[in-house]
Amino acid sequence: MKTGQELARAQQDRWQAAYEQNRWLHGAEPSAAARWTVRLFGAAGIDDVLELGAGHGRDALYLARQGFSVHATDFSESALDQLRREAQAEGLDDRVTAALHDVRDPLPPADGTVNAVYANLLLNMAFSRAELRSLVLEIRRVLRPGGLFVYTVWSTDDTGYGRCEDLGDGLATKDGFVGRYFDEGLVRELADRWELGGIEPYQEDSRRLFRITQAKPAA
Template sequence: MLSERAAMELGEEQRDHWRRVYSRNPHMYGAEPSAVARHAAGVFAGRGARSVVELGAGHGRDALWLAEQGLEVAATDFSATGLEQLRAAADERGLSGSVHPLLHDAREPLPFADASLDGAMAHMLLCMALSTERIRALVGEVRRALRPGGAFVYSVRHTGDAHYGQGVSHGDDIYEHGGFAVHFFDRALVDALADGWDLQEVHAFEEGELPRRLWRVTQVKR
């Protein structure tokens, strides 16, 4: 298990890493929404959601697209550089009134009142350099902030991925490859995070050139 001190140190290293990445590549993920965001939008629409949060929004391609679908979107990230790019893009696209960038470290409690949100999504955030304990705490925070019936859609790289077990091991199924630290999920962790929720779907898919192997998880607060 990753110690708390080691997790904090790794988290700070990753914050600096992402700052450099976004500074060098301000549009590294492009402007098109991810497949996960498209799925989440359908889930949110089906449940009548109006206010949602994207956790780990980066430079905002998904948050901006969700806002264009008529949603009020809080967009959190621990990279001030990424959020500056998101804010500029929202202004340019006339979305500054419906996209709200928030500087936030996923290791801290979410800055939302209890039962104040209709939905949440996180594309690849939960599989960043977070200990299992921190992941559990974050999902608990999402559950707290969602209204009953609110959906949480997230995606994570799993232990069937080609990079699992490769590169620098930090323990707790976290491996660093090419400067990116990833917490690879097994199915037991997905099921544990769904305790107290209605687990709707665990969908396997691939993304990118490697390709990365992921699960897209949809669960609903009871």
């Protein structure tokens, strides 16, 4: 298996190429997770969101259309270029900013300054368990007390689980893409020192996933 740095670079190149080859790699419609999250954040009085792993922006644009200010990050410049063009075309560039960032590095916001973080299918990408723990700690750091973190991941109940080439450390690969399937134990491990609001299994198209909601303790 490649070292963490080698794997990260190879995956960045793989995703960059995929976005360059397919302008709407994930489709134009928002994910089911984004539709659900809009209702949650709206009910909580949140109006600004940090989205990690935004890709070409189908969810970021949807959030902006619903009135949220969105700071979107991804490690693919091609994906972010598309997001910026679409935001400008829709007149949403006053609500959407996009920045190149690899979440293996510290998150840019200062401590306790972010109201909500959203990450759809980011945490099940090519991260070691140590990198996942570090990322979740970073998210906790930048959230204000009481701030919300919503993320989704592939579940081990998904039909693809166990059918990909095993790379060790819970990672597997198919068609050049590397990822991880989550069980409830890993979700709860990553929720240590958080207020866990829910681990909800759901299905989108043929995929089986978890939607996780957790909050940074208020004190």
